[in-house]
Amino acid sequence: MTTSPLQANYPGPSHYDRMTIALHWLTAILVVGLFALAEIWSFLPRGTPTRRLLQSLHISFGLLFTAVFVLRVVWRSTGGRRLPPAATGLMGLASTGVHGLLYLLMAAQIVLGFLFRWAQGEPFAFFGLFDVPRWIAIDREQRHFIGGLHDTVAWTIIALALVHALAALVHHYALHDGVLRRMLRSR
Numbered sequence: 001m002t003t004s005p006l007q008a009n010y011p012g013p014s015h016y017d018r019m020t021i022a023l024h025w026l027t028a029i030l031v032v033g034l035f036a037l038a039e040i041w042s043f044l045p046r047g048t049p050t051r052r053l054l055q056s057l058h059i060s061f062g063l064l065f066t067a068v069f070v071l072r073v074v075w076r077s078t079g080g081r082r083l084p085p086a087a088t089g090l091m092g093l094a095s096t097g098v099h100g101l102l103y104l105l106m107a108a109q110i111v112l113g114f115l116f117r118w119a120q121g122e123p124f125a126f127f128g129l130f131d132v133p134r135w136i137a138i139d140r141e142q143r144h145f146i147g148g149l150h151d152t153v154a155w156t157i158i159a160l161a162l163v164h165a166l167a168a169l170v171h172h173y174a175l176h177d178g179v180l181r182r183m184l185r186s187r
C-alpha cells in the first residue's frame, strides 16, 4: 500500500476503530433517512394513514438515532480512537469546526425533536414497543415555533453534512490522501 501524505506526517494509527466507523456510518444513514421521511410526508395530504405512518417511523427512528448519538459521544470520550485533523492551519481548523458544529446541531435537533412531540401532545412510541413519558410540560401553542426550529436545524445539518461529504471526496479523489479511508476500514 502506498504511504499517503497523511500517514507520512502522522506516526500514530491511520484509521478510526471499528466501533467509531460503525457509529459514524449509522449516524449518516439515520440523519439522511430521518430527513428523507419528513420531506416525503410533506407531499402527502394531512391526516392520511401513509403520512401518519411516516411520522411515527420518523419518531421511532429518531429515538434510535438518539441512542446511537449518545453511544457515539460516550464512545468518543472514552475508548474511541481520536485522530488529529486531516489538514493543518486554517483547513484543519475548518474541518474541526464543521465536525464540532455537526455534533452540536445533532444534539440540538434531538432536544427539539423531543420538545416538538411533547408540544404536539400525541403518542410518542418506539416502534409500538413503549411510550416515552412526558418529562416536561410544554404549551401546545409552542409547537409551531419548535417545529420551525426543528426544520431549520434539519436543513442546516443536511447542508453542512453535504459540504463535509464533498470535502471527504475531494480528499480522496483530488488530494489522494488517506482521509476517507480513515473512516472506511479499521486496522
Ligand code: HEM
Pocket (backbone or CB within 6 Å): 024, 027, 028, 029, 031, 032, 076, 083, 084, 085, 086, 095, 099, 100, 102, 103, 161, 164, 165, 166, 168, 169, 179, 180, 181, 182, 183
Ligand atoms: C449526515 C451525514 C454525516 C454526518 C452527520 C457526519 C458527521 C461526522 C462527524 C461529526 C465527524 C467527526 C468524527 C470525530 O472526529 O469524532 C465525521 C468524520 C468523518 N466523516 Fe462524516 N458525517 C456524515 C457523512 C459523511 C459522508 C457521506 C462521508 C464521505 C463521503 C463522510 C466522511 C467522513 C470522514 C472521512 C471523516 C473523518 C475525517 C477525519 O478523519 O478528519 N461523512 N463525520
Ligand code: HEM
Pocket (backbone or CB within 6 Å): 031, 034, 035, 038, 039, 055, 058, 059, 062, 063, 065, 066, 106, 109, 110, 112, 113, 114, 116, 117, 147, 148, 150, 151, 154, 157
Ligand atoms: C438529525 C435528525 C433529524 C432530522 C434531520 C429531522 C428532521 C425533521 C423534519 C425536516 C421535520 C418536519 C418539520 C416541519 O415540517 O415542521 C421533522 C418533524 C418531526 N420530527 Fe424530526 N428530525 C430529526 C430528529 C428527530 C428526533 C430525534 C425526534 C424525536 C425523537 C424528532 C421528532 C420529530 C417530530 C415529533 C416531528 C413532527 C412530526 C409530526 O408532524 O407529526 N425528530 N423532523
